[in-house]
Amino acid sequence: MRELDETDLEILRLLVSDGRRPYNEIADAVNLSPPTVSDRIDRLADLGVIRRFTVDLDRSLLADGVSVLVDLRAEPGRVGDVRAAIEEIEGVEHVFVTAEGRIVFQARLQENAIEPLLDETIDTTAVREYDVSLLVDSTWYPQPRGVEFALECDECGNSVTSEGESARLGGEIYHFCCSSCKSQFEEQYEELQEAV
Amino acid sequence: MRELDETDLEILRLLVSDGRRPYNEIADAVNLSPPTVSDRIDRLADLGVIRRFTVDLDRSLLADGVSVLVDLRAEPGRVGDVRAAIEEIEGVEHVFVTAEGRIVFQARLQENAIEPLLDETIDTTAVREYDVSLLVDSTWYPQPRGVEFALECDECGNSVTSEGESARLGGEIYHFCCSSCKSQFEEQYEELQEAV
């Protein structure tokens, strides 16, 4: 494995602006061959930097309920629970969790059913207060602009360099600075699984 | 032109979950031939329902500053100005505008430069109050779930049916219920352009 370089970021930018851009076009832009571009994209996907290829839809053209922004403050220690409950709600598109335990999410819901739905889905004892606002517009600007790449070893916390390794355990991708951290992590993971 | 049907929505769902899914696979799923799927996707793009093919990135892996959620309340009548200023800020990823003129946006910024940047970029007389929160997590759930299709004529406001027409003016796509609305709109658009 290697750290990401400027070429990877350029590939990401090109894919963000057009996720179906042919590899030979990308290859020309970054002075690589198409197979190499393919390899890099695979690696970016393995690393988890690319979560998925997708389409950006104009949902206002799909009469899909109204778009609302919900702002709520979870009780200390209950943020995870509330967040999980929110994820279960059909129509939720974006969820933001702040460092202070505030959760803001955007969803497309049936207008008359918003409050009952929230009351029903979310444990009210875990939420201090909440506020629902009707949205008139929402836009997404997906251009990545940063340059650096920062990965921390999931075992020891050191930064992951070119000697690092990755592993996929239970659907999640983990990164390690070295093979011993990786094997130690995998061992602990297995023990944990057996205990469950 | 035709209204969207359930097949189109199924195609959209498949593309959302994988934007590079081969058309023959989609074709199998919806019982059409690959060329027909291609035609439908082109039409969805022309209509503006598909804004773009793109990739969903895990930005936390790109050391790209910290992610913040900014919540601000614009002075009445200044929402458009403030919103336009926000769009100019590098690192802004999501912008939400509520019916009451509140603007919430998520951005990835350099930690020490947030307040000065905002003060500098946004006309402070147009903003009543604002609040910046550090984000620990943000997730996007792009599944479209609605069924209906709702388009309003950009000239008269009536709903657009199968007899409708579209036009692309200055990079924007407009929809019309009939050809007379379309030509009237185009006429006005040209006059406006000449005046500028």
Next chain:
DNA sequence: CCTGAAAAATTACGTGA
């Protein structure tokens, strides 16, 4: 990471419902 060949996917186009 490259080249060159094979495989696969996409698009173009003519035809029919």
Next chain:
DNA sequence: TCACGTAATTTTTCAGG
């Protein structure tokens, strides 16, 4: 207008170095 089949073209993947 919408969909399809076939063929041509483009894109992606695979081997080997």
